[in-house]
Amino acid sequence: MGLVMMIFFYVITLYIAYLVITVAVRHGIDNSEVGKLLKQKHGYQEEKFHPKDDLDKD
Numbered sequence: 257m258g259l260v261m262m263i264f265f266y267v268i269t270l271y272i273a274y275l276v277i278t279v280a281v282r283h284g285i286d287n288s289e290v291g292k293l294l295k296q297k298h299g300y301q302e303e304k305f306h307p308k309d310d311l312d313k314d
Contacts, residue, residue, distance in 0.1 A: 285291045
């Protein structure tokens with residue numbers, strides 16, 4: 257029982273670390289001066305997700 261709980265907490269800890277690192281990197285790059293310059297230089301626009309366009313049109 258103790259081993260299962262230890263593995264469970266390990267998985268939860270890894271997931272939380274993944275979320276924190278992902279958010280920090282994404283916002284860090286987007287809000288940095290280099291990120292802003294690259295967006296202006298290349299005319300970057302965020303892609304908009306349209307669920308009805310995501311379906312297969314067979």
